[in-house]
Amino acid sequence: MAGNLRFGQRIRDLRxxxxxxxPTFSLRQFAQKVGISATFLSKIETGEFDPPRAEHxxxxxxxxxxxxxxxxxxxxxTDPELDEIIKSExxxxxxxxxxxxxxxxxxxxxxxxxxxxKRKS
Amino acid sequence: MAGNLRFGQRIRDLRxxxxxxxPTFSLRQFAQKVGISATFLSKIETGEFDPPRAEHxxxxxxxxxxxxxxxxxxxxxTDPELDEIIKSExxxxxxxxxxxxxxxxxxxxxxxxxxxxKRKS
DNA sequence: GCTTGTGTGTAGTATTAACTGAACATGAAC
DNA sequence: GTTCATGTTCAGTTAATACTACACACAAGC
Numbered sequence: 243m244a245g246n247l248r249f250g251q252r253i254r255d256l257r258x259x260x261x262x263x264x265p266t267f268s269l270r271q272f273a274q275k276v277g278i279s280a281t282f283l284s285k286i287e288t289g290e291f292d293p294p295r296a297e298h299x300x301x302x303x304x305x306x307x308x309x310x311x312x313x314x315x316x317x318x319x320t321d322p323e324l325d326e327i328i329k330s331e332x333x334x335x336x337x338x339x340x341x342x343x344x345x346x347x348x349x350x351x352x353x354x355x356x357x358x359x360k361r362k363s
Numbered sequence: 364m365a366g367n368l369r370f371g372q373r374i375r376d377l378r379x380x381x382x383x384x385x386p387t388f389s390l391r392q393f394a395q396k397v398g399i400s401a402t403f404l405s406k407i408e409t410g411e412f413d414p415p416r417a418e419h420x421x422x423x424x425x426x427x428x429x430x431x432x433x434x435x436x437x438x439x440x441t442d443p444e445l446d447e448i449i450k451s452e453x454x455x456x457x458x459x460x461x462x463x464x465x466x467x468x469x470x471x472x473x474x475x476x477x478x479x480x481k482r483k484s
Numbered sequence: 485g486c487t488t489g490t491g492t493g494t495a496g497t498a499t500t501a502a503c504t505g506a507a508c509a510t511g512a513a514c
Numbered sequence: 515g516t517t518c519a520t521g522t523t524c525a526g527t528t529a530a531t532a533c534t535a536c537a538c539a540c541a542a543g544c
Contacts, residue, residue, distance in 0.1 A: 268489075268490065268491085269490075269491055269492095270489080270490075270491085280490095280491080280492090281492080281493090283491095284491060284492055284493090285492085285493095287491090288491095288492080
């Protein structure tokens, strides 16, 4: 229950922006769409509670039409899908990530690597 | 508490093999080295309890002189270190993993990618 | 001035993961 | 034949995560 105002504030901002156009994005109705209680969402938006679990964050991103990875990163969580990908080839995926870290790869370097992968497949 | 006999059996086999050479690898003493109770280790080895948390699995691997990733994979867990790596560059690392999955990359393909990364850095 | 909808404060609960201590039965060592 | 170390069983605990219901205060609309 440490709280995370950066995440909460971002959700509130996005929700209010949507609400200006679509009144069904009130706190209560948005909470219902996401599948959590209004109480919980209120606490999250004010930074009193930690972000909800990844699944709910992904639902929020879809409803707010933003990229889920951005919100997950703000929440300090990782997409459970990534865990599944790692488990599908644990040794190799672990090596891949460690190689990227050891080389101090930036987002740009990683993009270049992805383009290389696409060429090779 | 679903239990995982494959993991437990592997730990028991490795431990017994070590114990044949080094008698300090009894269940009790090994549990102490790892930092868990003998009760817990017994349940784990017999498959009655789930594997312990990743940190303890990594300690076990070091003591038993096997690769931690092998044991973690058997336990169905991912090294928390990988989570940290992902969080250091969430969008890009997520894209990297998804690209690998979408292309159906095998361990071999991933090794080739790592070699590419080493050349480029 | 009552209803309706807004976000919020109080006071919790449910579930799960990750364990534990103490007592026990069995066999080996002396 | 008692001591000692082995692995196991019983009956729980602790801490964290992820929430919830209900009642409230406030403002807008009729």
